[in-house]
Amino acid sequence: MDYSDRDGHIWLDGQLVEWKAATFHVLTHGLHYASSVFEGIRVYDGIAFALEQHQRRLLASAAALRIDIPFTVDELCAATAKLVSELGVANGYVRPVSWRGSGSIEVPGFDAGSHTAIAIWDWPSVFGNEARVAGIRLGTSRWRRPDPATAPTHAKAASNYAIGTLARHEVAERGFDDALLLDWQGRLAEATGANLFLVHNGSLHTPIADCFLAGITRATVMELAEKHKIPVVERRIWPEEINDADEVFLTGTAYEVQPVRAIDDKVFSPGPVTRVLQDAYQAIVRRVEG
Template sequence: MQYYDANTFLYLNGKFVKASEASTDLYSQSLHYGYAVFEGIKSYHTHNGTRIFKAREHYERLKRSAELMHIPFPYEVDDLIRQTYKLLEKNNFKDAYIRPLVYCGPHMTLSPGAEVSILICAWEWGAYLGCTLQKACISSYQRPNPKSTHIEAKASGHYINSILATTEAKAKGFDEAILLDMNGHVAEASGANIFIEKNGKLYTPALGHILPGITRTTVIRLCKTLDIECIEKQITVDELKAADSAFFCGTAAEIAGIASIDETVFPSLWTETIGATIQRTYKALVLEKQNYEVII
């Protein structure tokens, strides 16, 4: 996939520069140790113009991730939101994926550095998991132990775990991996949270071993709006495979239905599931086709 061309702009340390002309320090602590924090945000072409979905929530989480990882964050959230809209306008992007990244300067010790940079880039990108139902497998890789790192931070180095899990899944002929936590309970996919449906209710893994996704929170709030019972709890693999249906959710994935886990095919027709209802409602929300923002 081509992420930029000769005319693409990005935002780097307060300036808009051509992506093809931007550079970074090869002695960066982030490059050598994966010591950086980032976000994934989406904009949508709505009848109200180009709108960034949950921009404040994403930038507040970026700030919180930096604080948890002891990375300086000398930036104002309101200004970052303004600059992101300018970036979309300069590139004439409407439906886009936006990637802010706070990364560290040259520093070769295993202690926090004082020098940081901020990059915001964007590209036009469709649904990350595609439009078809996903075939998933239980990964042999676990999510990191919360005592080994701040699992709730969206830190660059954490995603080595995701790359390993996805690579394994695709090598086995699956679309996506589902990782368990240290206790063998369902945690999340490589880059998305997971919900299951059973007997007219939704269930999702409780916080503690997972990234607290912004889309996950949106789904839970939509359930309240739609009068759908949604329960946060520890979920076993047996409970997962005994579900009526299931779906992934995330900024990039949006709402993506799951066809099967390993060799277990979910019995419910996707179009008749709660997940499909959430999928349609979420799409209406991000496109501002209905005024759900007043409620959630």
């Protein structure tokens, strides 16, 4: 399946265009210099979860890269909701993306201009339904999350994802489902598209998000943990502490609450704390009272 070869429409700069016609020129600043930011949003039963938060983060990421987007959060939310209903997507994924255009092909992007698009497609679970229960295997990558003085680590910027792609290719060769990334100082950071939680003696421990994306799902799960009287500790965590964890899971819009069954050669059983939070997260995204 090629993502360029689908039916339907894509919202591009305020207009609906045919899916296959949503293209740009090869001399585009965003392509050459990774001057691009994006979002990932899930649609549950026809409604995009945390839509406003995601669109606000898109604008914040663009501002971090000094890309001007001539749309407001409300306009982006309205465009998304309209597209979800027009395409009839019940459970799917929304990809808003903004990038510098072809007005300049020099490193300074002053005259490059910008474009914004929103694409939506049906998309079930990332690792499959079996993995939701059994968990996935993480391999520690040699690639690390950089010092925030070196890269726009708080933005959901395309440039940060080059590390994720390299890490995924590296650990896939060793048979792992996803990569665990350390930070620039060798402490635990996150996976390639999700944040990390360790469960120890009934409490959640998660790395301080100061050099990687502080996920919207991470914040939601921390709130859910509080509601369930599960203590949450944000702190610096060294890789050796993996050996003391009773359970490990990842959180992200795409991953949702994803149990981890191994990190390198250390094995875990997805346990009760992960299950409680998995169920609570599904209830909140699907707006089930409880």
